[in-house]
Amino acid sequence: MKNQDFQSRHGKRLEDLFFHQQDQLLIEQFHRMEQMKKTKECLSKVSGIKDDEVLNRLMELDIPPQIAASLAFIPLIEVAWADGKVEEKERGAVLKAASKSFFAESAGDMTLLAQWLSKRPPRSLLDAWTHYMEGLCQSLTPVQREHLKQELIGHARQVAEAAGGFLGLTSKISEAERKTLEYLESVFD
Numbered sequence: 001m002k003n004q005d006f007q008s009r010h011g012k013r014l015e016d017l018f019f020h021q022q023d024q025l026l027i028e029q030f031h032r033m034e035q036m037k038k039t040k041e042c043l044s045k046v047s048g049i050k051d052d053e054v055l056n057r058l059m060e061l062d063i064p065p066q067i068a069a070s071l072a073f074i075p076l077i078e079v080a081w082a083d084g085k086v087e088e089k090e091r092g093a094v095l096k097a098a099s100k101s102f103f104a105e106s107a108g109d110m111t112l113l114a115q116w117l118s119k120r121p122p123r124s125l126l127d128a129w130t131h132y133m134e135g136l137c138q139s140l141t142p143v144q145r146e147h148l149k150q151e152l153i154g155h156a157r158q159v160a161e162a163a164g165g166f167l168g169l170t171s172k173i174s175e176a177e178r179k180t181l182e183y184l185e186s187v188f189d
Helices: 002-047 052-060 066-079 088-099 105-118 123-138 143-162 176-186
Strands: none
Touching: 002 052, 052 143, 066 088, 066 105, 066 123, 066 143, 066 176, 088 105, 088 143, 143 176
């Protein structure tokens, strides 16, 4: 009887331990899934990218939100500076885009963005973005690459169109801005 009682108690402990471990695994899995959702939401908020396929791929590639932010804002800055100066409407368009993103939550990031709008960043920033995007595009499917291109270039085009033409008689996008947009688009091909 003692042996049976001993086995019963130890059997119950083993069973409890097994189910406790199973519960822990499920809890950990749940937390990982919740963290992935938060990361996906954060990536979307930071970059302005809304396409789920692209966001999922960025998460698979372990792209941190800080990098995703630069993916979105470097093209905007380049287009804003395309004519050699940043017009007030262009500045407003860039800041409007930034206010809807992670940048608005960080004074340091807004300071950096303000610096980029006040003083043109070095060409090496665009070169770094270009090389990064070329590498990233190699790991995306053609559909994902096209979606990322449309989102990033679409925001850059809005900045280019912000200054507008002269009394509506000329093109909204200057020749320098058009060339910059063409260059940015070519990075995805």
